[in-house]
Amino acid sequence: MGLQQSADSGVEPSREDVDQLEGPTVIEFGAPWCGYCMAARPLIDQALAKHSNVRHLRIEDGPGRRLGRSFRVKLWPTLVFLRQGVEVERLVRPSDSSTIEGALARIDGVA
Template sequence: MPYTPDFVPEALTRADVDATRGPLVLEFGTPWCGWCSGAQPHVRAAFEQAGAEVPHVKVEDGPGRPLGRSFKVKLWPTLVFLRDGVEVERLVRPPNTTAISEALQRLS
């Protein structure tokens, strides 16, 4: 699964995420968030450079959204890198493509 362009309302539960096998990147944010929009060229480029089939799920976050709260997301965008349902790395407001690419390499 390559880069996912759109944030979607929560489709996964924490139990779904915890049961996921292999790598997974959750990106928490919203379509109207300026920080999220600004990070998208970096996120897209990193996934394109990685060439790996790491699933990327963009989760529309906000108050009362249980998945984001379960990961204690406070700022957007927040990228949570998981392996077998366990968080191995987190980037909050990633500054550039390199930071995301390096995290993807460590995850793969």
């Protein structure tokens, strides 16, 4: 499957593709113009730097975007943490890297 570190290419993966992902994955739903998303970006990057084997998919969300609707995303950014394609945790508008780091550790198995 062609899902790698980012889905910024504009091609949104299907929910079926996401549900079949192996290993730890975090999906970041947001929009490039969203102020909350821009504020969270350095926090997310800082936390992800410690988890190089976690797949990170950044998905631009909005009206008509099926993947975000399938996860019932209401606010941005929303981080959905998956292990073997199953949601383990979710953070909405995270405000510190330690919270993100904790969720990543739970799906990655790295403390």
